[in-house]
Amino acid sequence: MTIRRGENWGEAVAAPAGLVMVEDDAAACAAVAEGCRELGIRRGDLARTMGGGAPGRFDGAVVRAPVDLLHVTADGESCVAVAHVVIRRAWWRGPLVLVMNAQYLGPYDVAPRSHPNDGKADVLTVAPTMGVRARLAARRRAVTGTHLPHPLLQTTQVAAHRVELERPATVWVDGCRWRRARVVDVKVEPDGVTIYA
Numbered sequence: 001m002t003i004r005r006g007e008n009w010g011e012a013v014a015a016p017a018g019l020v021m022v023e024d025d026a027a028a029c030a031a032v033a034e035g036c037r038e039l040g041i042r043r044g045d046l047a048r049t050m051g052g053g054a055p056g057r058f059d060g061a062v063v064r065a066p067v068d069l070l071h072v073t074a075d076g077e078s079c080v081a082v083a084h085v086v087i088r089r090a091w092w093r094g095p096l097v098l099v100m101n102a103q104y105l106g107p108y109d110v111a112p113r114s115h116p117n118d119g120k121a122d123v124l125t126v127a128p129t130m131g132v133r134a135r136l137a138a139r140r141r142a143v144t145g146t147h148l149p150h151p152l153l154q155t156t157q158v159a160a161h162r163v164e165l166e167r168p169a170t171v172w173v174d175g176c177r178w179r180r181a182r183v184v185d186v187k188v189e190p191d192g193v194t195i196y197a
Contacts, residue, residue, distance in 0.1 A: 009117060010050070010065030015040055015196050025083040025102070025174040032069065032080050032193055040196040045102040045175075046083040049116055052197030062196045067116045069192030070101050074171050074181035082193065084110075086172040087163050087184055092135055096126035097163050099186045109145030113157075119190040120157040127152040160187040 020036050022028045024044035031039050040062065041047045050063050070081040083102040089095065100111035100122040111122035126135070130152040141147040148155060168180040 009115075010063045012061045013064045013196070014060075015062050019196060026176045028082045028195070029080060029174040029176070032082060037192070038194040038196075041082075044083065045104040045106070046116060046195065047197040048104050049083075049102040049114070050195065050197040064194060064196050065117060066191040067193050067195045068101055068119060068121075069189040070099065070121060071187045071189055072171070072173060072178075073185045073187075074179055075168075075183055077179060077181075079173055079178060080192075081173045081186075082195075083174050085184070085186055087165075087169050087181075088172075089167070089169045092132045093128075095128045095163075095165055095169060097184075098124040099161060100124065101188075108139070108142040110142060111155075112145035112148070116195075117191065118157075119188055120159055121161060121186060121188050123156050123158060123161050125154040125156075127154070158188075160185070162186075 020031060020039040022031050022039055023042050025046055028039060028041050050065060052063060070085060072079050072081055072085055084105055085099040087097040098105065098110055100114045101116050103109060103111050103114045110124060114122040134152060138147040138150060138153065147153065163184040165182050168182045170180050171178045171184055
């Protein structure tokens with residue numbers, strides 16, 4: 001069941017024996033694609049969002065919580081994501097769309113209001129007209145999550161999102177280059193996986 005405002009989320013537990021353990025978002029994505037629906041994640045953007053990712057964390061109590069999945073379809077091909085989907089030709093020019101289940105993308109606090117179990121993805125769309133200097137300034141502020149609000153950055157929270165581009169762009173799924181596409185659909189599956197972090 002997805003989280004509601006003011007409710008507690010997750011619980012502190014000892015990691016169960018035999019738990020499938022992965023190193024990061026990309027490995028979690030691969031495990032989920034193979035059918036795993038309960039796993040531990042040592043580091044990465046989703047683990048950081050959940051308050052995990054510290055060395056030696058699985059030697060003690062960890063957080064167990066339900067997490068939404070992102071189902072991605074790009075020009076007819078499908079995959080899943082646990083943390084984020086990035087659609088871009090380049091960071092510094094042209095269209096850029098980030099579909100976030102996690103709060104973080106590397107060192108950047110891209111989606112400060114994001115929650116990985118609210119049944120929604122946080123979408124940040126960078127206007128193609130945003131210049132290099134403005135993008136650099138936004139990137140510097142994104143380290144602390146203060147890049148928003150900005151007139152050339154649009155944010156929304158949605159259960160499904162479609163990106164249609166004039167020319168194909170590269171689709172990155174949980175930090176890995178997946179494919180190029182012109183039309184990308186992302187749909188949230190609430191409570192799609194149980195994560196220990």
